[in-house]
Amino acid sequence: MKQLSRITFNPEIMGGKPCIRGMRVTVGTIVGLMASGRTPAEILQAYPYLELADIYEALAYAAWRVEEVEVPLVSA
Numbered sequence: 001m002k003q004l005s006r007i008t009f010n011p012e013i014m015g016g017k018p019c020i021r022g023m024r025v026t027v028g029t030i031v032g033l034m035a036s037g038r039t040p041a042e043i044l045q046a047y048p049y050l051e052l053a054d055i056y057e058a059l060a061y062a063a064w065r066v067e068e069v070e071v072p073l074v075s076a
Helices: 027-035 040-046 052-066
Strands: none
Touching: 027 040, 027 052, 040 052
8 A cells, every 4th residue: 555644643633543634534534424425525615624635545544444355264
């Protein structure tokens, strides 16, 4: 996965949840809005301090976190 420069973690901001550029907007908020049918334009209108790249990086981070990895089991 490429380096994600817009996703930050700080235990003093939103309890350490992944946020957008140190702001109090979590990746979960962005992904939840997209999942509920909001468009990037609607999200940017509601959060004018965000940038389109923030939305796409939040989606990329969420996709990376839920990616399934198959691990072969060893018979005992």
